[in-house]
Amino acid sequence: MAGHGGTRVIITALAANVGIAIAKFVAAGITGSSAMITEGVHSLVDSTNHVLLLYGSRRSHKGADGLHPLGYGRELYFWSFVVAVLVFALGAGVSLYEGILHLLHPEPSSEVGIAFIVLGVAAALESWSTWEALRAFNATRGDKSMIRALKDTKDAPTLVVLLENAGALAGLLVAALGIALAQWTGNPIWDGVASVMIGLILAAIAIVLIVEAKGLLIGESADPALVEAIRACAASHAGVRKVHEVLTVHQAPEMVVSVISADFEDSITARDVEQTVRDIEAAVARQFPVVTRVYVRPMGEAASG
Template identity: 45%
Template sequence: MAESTGAIYTAAGANLAIAAAKFVGAFLTGSTAMLAEGAHSLVDTANQILLLVGLKRAKRPADAKHPFGYGREVYFYAFIVALFIFLGGGIFAIYEGAHKIEHPEPAADATVFGVQLSGFWVNVSILGFAILAEGYSCAVALKAFWAEKGRRSAITAIQRSKDPALYTILVEDVAALIGLVIAMTGVVLAHLLDMPVLDGWASIGIGLVLIGMSIFLMVETHGLLIGEAADPEVVRAIQDAVREERAVQAVNEVLTQHLGPSDILVNLSLDFADEVPAGEVERTVARLERRIKALSLNVTRVFIEIQARGVHAAETPGSSAPAPTGHDAAPPGSAVPA
């Protein structure tokens, strides 16, 4: 979480400076692509503030109304961020681009402190500054993301990541760099070919990039909102720990769910051998709780239900029989079906 917070602060500072520069350039030259990019950077800044709010609210302690805490707050705010990008960035950029295509005008020269400057070079200079600032922000986000992803591919790491703040910042920064390249291309071609309509098409291109990014983030965050299982590696480690207990006759089910980026709930349904004394059952349960929490620092709650295999199969839709013993192999995954 510390890595994502640092990346957010870096991105927010960079985007605020970039937004100011872009809006000044759009005001001085009338460039629609520059205006779209300014709106994009302003939306990104607001999004980073929302993510910081979500991270802070997610740290609130559990209470009577929310006994499992507020960890999912960050997922809700990440979804709102994706919605903001869609409406505040993508739709606005497409609208402005369509308007520029209908009413094309060349970039106006700018007058700063009585000095007349070429509108083209004003736009190019601001976009160049924006690319450098956004590149630095993206490098910080990539460093934090690379530390988390390990040996997994980037797409797999994003799909498995339970920290939406980190991958949202990374995806935003990458989309911002793509948008800047599109804006620079549109401004340069509009000037060289004397076709100001290309500035409008560049704005539409930026809007499409933002909409695509927002849909991707919505899909990824949606899974976290409704509840995702822990990584398969964590689930397999839990299964292995349970199978090592000789008192456990069968593993009915292993369920895990992320209540927040660093908050995993584990629920086990186990069938103990009938001859195992009650005292041994209690000691086994206590030992399993300690071992499972030691397997991953993110495991904060462990619930163990002692249930006969047949009873569990009858109560659980889709359960199958017969029951394996506690030392038989079980298929990997977030749940071991009956």
């Protein structure tokens, strides 16, 4: 599940976004900038999202019970999906609405120096949050490329923070360009254009998050390297003729359930099979702590076909 590192990433991002949101709304009130209002809404939505991720992280640690025998790990993925929808509906939706409204009724901004100061402070805080998220992400991605690791990761909260921060930094740049162009050209329409562009960026990020969160919520298998390692572990036990299938599914970033189908030697007794099954389950649990539940299913060649 989202452990200490993941929780720290979320809390860091929450602290940064609350401060940024307050500063942006104050600046928006002073300057009247559409892009600053959009950026304020963006940070407010991000702050709400991080609260939901913290709630999901806490819920995912609940132990198994009669209603949920495999635990509540997937609550983390559910709330990650909710966050993705909120980014799309509120973040992108409000940004596009505000931008279009400003395009239809452009108004000049004032005191833009304050806006640039706030944008600079926001960029510094977002960079701090992004650095913390990258540290946690790089600690687990191994030798994979960044793109491959983002696609394969099961750590939804860190993925959300990374992509939201990428969108936030891009949004800050677009907002700064929009305000600068509006001042340089004397045409306030650029402020509205910036808001629309920020909305489109958020929409694109939200779609990526929705797709990734949906896959995790449905249930994704563990890394192929882990699957093969589990297979090798099971096959190494005496009396195992062949391991037919190793099924895995992530219940949470650090909670994997595995089912192993194995064919045993005909010469060993039923008692020996039972003992070997227990040995395999104990060995997998010991060697791979991320596998919180493991089940071995004895089966013959005919059954496997």
